[in-house]
Structures are given as structure tokens and as C-alpha cells.
Amino acid sequence: MLIYSNNFNLKHIADSGQCFRMNPMGDDKYSLIAYDKYIELTQVKDNCIKLSCSEDEYNLIWKDYFDMDFNYEQIVAGLLDGQDNFLKNAARFGCGLRILKQDIFETLISFIISQRKNIPAIKSCIEMLCMKYGKRKTSRECGGKEYYTFPSPESLANASAQDLKTTGLGYRDSYILKTSQAVSKGDIDLKTLKRLSFEETLIQLQTLSGVGIKVANCVALYGLHHIEAFPIDVWIARILKDIYNDHFNLEPYNGFAGIVQQYMFYYIRNTK
Template identity: 30%
Template sequence: MSEDVEPSRNISGGGDGGGSTTAFETDAGASTRAGTVVDRLGELYWQKTYGGQDAFECLVRTILSQNTSDAASQPAHDALMERYGANPDTAAREGETEPDLVEALADADRAQLAETISGAGLHNQKSARIIDIAERIRTEYGREADFDAFVRDEDAEEVRETLLELSGVGPKTADCVLLFAGGRDGVFPVDTHVHRIYRRLGIAPPDADHETVRAVLEEMVPEERCGFGHTASIQFGREYCTARKPACLDGPEACPLYDLCDRVGVDPANGEVVDPAETVES
């Protein structure tokens, strides 16, 4: 297993974001190419089981990450937690018995919250969305601990459907909460990197949407490997399989997955790179 440390600026929260390092035996006879890819990524990066994040904070973190980079969303998350997160000293001054992020954000002033998270982009939309969700969670579940219990203990499909009913929560956001807070095996969230990589590899159809890619991966990758498969794929997408200049353009030795990849939409001979969907004849 690689000694590489998972970056802290990652939707998973990095090494301090919950879960635990877990060594898996690489399956040399993996039954699917997707399983072989994820095993290779586990050798290249890290292997972890996830879970343990506070569910509501994880939901907020993922909303902040929408349509922006981790480099931008992480400082916004940190600023939000500094102003609204659990602070026993503040709680004591205000006469509360226990600080609660759901309560704090449900009662937050929208303009102040927007200013706090302004570095994440779309801050006016995201601040309104976070307050609306906090109000709904307070009404339907109560405090932060009650929502945690729902995410961790109830049926995964019921949790996912409930999360998808929240304004501004899409499949990737719901799946991240299930994975990083709920610790659910078999959940492989699909962001832009995962969507690009597994269509470019030829594992998912070139014109597959995010939900189709998710279904393919969750069927083909062993359940206990889906979590680190997601986070390691994102890192691989940043370092090697970028949207415009994938490493394979520099030759087979430049990419650790070259032998497993169909390079759909990539022509190393002339350096042309298009979205895999553009290779489908209309």
C-alpha cells in the first residue's frame, strides 16, 4: 500500500476527516477492469474505509464544493465552522447546553453567511441553500445528532432519497454524505473527475451521464473499495488524467493506468483530446 497521505483539501477531509487506513489484498484476478483500476489506484495512493464525519457538516462541506475547487471551498468551510461551528465557550456565554451547527445555520443571517463563504463562489445561492436545508433538518429531525443518527442508521436508499429531496442536493452530494458520514460500503460518488476518467478508460459508455457511471462502478468495484476508489480517482484525475492534457499524451510510461485504458476521446498521435461523448456517432 502506498505511503502517500490523502490531501487535506479534499471533500473527504483528508487524514483528519474520519475513517481509517485499511490495507486490502490486491486482487490479481479481479473479475472486472474497474476493480483492477481501483486496485492499481490503491497501490498508487491510499486505501481507506470512510465514515465518521458529522453528517450535517459533511452536507454543508459538499454544498460548498459544488461548482468550485477544493482549494476554494476548503477555506470557506473553515471560515463557516469558525463562525458557526461548535464552540463551547460561545455556547456557555449564550446559555446553551450544547452548541449545534444545525441550530446556528438555521438561524443565520443570510448576508452574513454569504460573506463568510464568499471564497467558495456562488455564495449567495449557497448561503440561501444552506439556511433552507438547516431549517428543514431542524424541523424534521431536530438537532445535529439526530440527523447524524438518521444518516448512519437508516436504510441507505431511504437516506439517499431523503437527501435528494433537499433543495440543491444532487446525487454526488447525497452519495458523499452516505460515504463520508454514513460510512456506507458500495457507494462510489461521481464528480467531474470520476465521470471523465471512467468514460475515457472505456469502462463506462462514452456518453454515460453521472448516474450511469455510478451504477457501472458500484456494480463492478467491490463494495469495500468504492470509498477509496472515489477519492483516489479524484487525485488521479488531478495528477494524471486531466481534462485537457492527460499524461498519456507523453507516452505509455507517463500514465500508471495506460495498459488498462482505451483512451476514448484521446489521440496521442496528434495530441487531440475531446470529451468521450464527442466520439459517439449521432
């Protein structure tokens, strides 16, 4: 099926560092595994995306996943019309970025893994984790394409630290094991986080092993769609210091600072 949007660029989303199972297939085509589903997407035109799924599946999963009901064009237009030249360039360069609504547990584990790893290493580690602990499935819509789902909390909770090490986790193996066990046992209910405020969400997430303020903000932004979150990694810290002399004012972007952060990150990572 085809969908139309003036702010939907597959390459920009795939390279934005917010998801790790969206990969290029060539000719403006990408594969994506999320919510136990496999899908292929093609950038037909700047404002047209082709999806391999049915309309029913799109409405059930992918419409919300790609946050299609949010007006990103208004945000981008505001940045382009603003007085901040860095953000103008970032918005122009990254136009088409969207904040994905990802599975909370997958986002949590992925960003625990992401600490002190580059994106290719994160992707490799996650794929090994999925092949070892996820379920093998096939996609009828994509010619029987075989893929692996993201592991459940229970499957990771029952793993041994020794086996987890074989997936390239390094010192993160204990974090993944303890956090998966906490989720599996119900020490924390990830679904109830959706009903908490942003501030309460950050507090709850940081009770988990391997989750500090940066990872908590990433999970809040990419897994719980708190678009007011503003994760600060090494790239964003560099921008705040070098461009804004550590005096960046978030107030004008209250309520959508996470979108601004995403444009900042994509721009600095791909141009500097």
C-alpha cells in the same frame, strides 16, 4: 500516542477531497478539526502515525473516525491483483487512503458548499463559516492551539442570508439556510438515517435544499459510511467516459464501490 497500520497515509487522506479541515503543517504533519476536537498527526513512517491525543480520546473518537477496524489492505490487494490496469495504478498511487467517518451535518453542509467550487475555495468558505458561527476553543494537548468548531444546525438556521453571503457561499447561501432550518426543526432527523438502507438514505437526503444525487452520495459515503456509494463528480465522469467509454462495471466492487471511487478520484486528480 502511536498507531500502526499498513494502509494509512496522511497526505493521501488530506488531499482526497472527502474532508476539508485536515491541513498540512509541514514535515509530514497535519492538523485536523472534527467532532469539536483539534488534533495533530504526524506520518512517522509508512506504517506509523503519531497522534497528539490521549489513548482514551483515540478510542472514543479517532479510531472510528479513521475507520481503523476495516481491512483496507484486502481491498487494495484485490485491486492490485485484478485485471483493470487503471485501478491497479490508482491503488498503487493512492495506497493509504481511508474513508473517514465524519459528522453527518458537517458532511452535508460541506458538500452542499462543494458544488462548483475547487477544494481550496471550499476550505476557505468552510473556515469562514466556522469562525463566524462555530465555537472558539483551545486544545490543551497542542499547546493551547485556538480553533473553531463546525457550526451547529441551530446556529446556521438562525443566520441571515445576508450574513451567510459574507462567508463566500454565493448562491449556496439559501441552500445552507433552508437545509440547516430543516435539520434544526426536525423536518429530517440525520441520526435516523444511520438506520436506513443506502437507497432510502439517498431518497431522504434529496428532500433537502441543495442536495442532488451527487451530494447525497457524498453524504452517504463520507458521513454515513455507506461504502457502497459511488459519487460521480466531474473527475469521475471524465474517468468513466475517457477510460471506460461509459461502460464501467460496478458489480465486481459491490459493497465497497466508494473505496474504489476514492482511489479513482485521487489518482486522476493528482496525475492528470
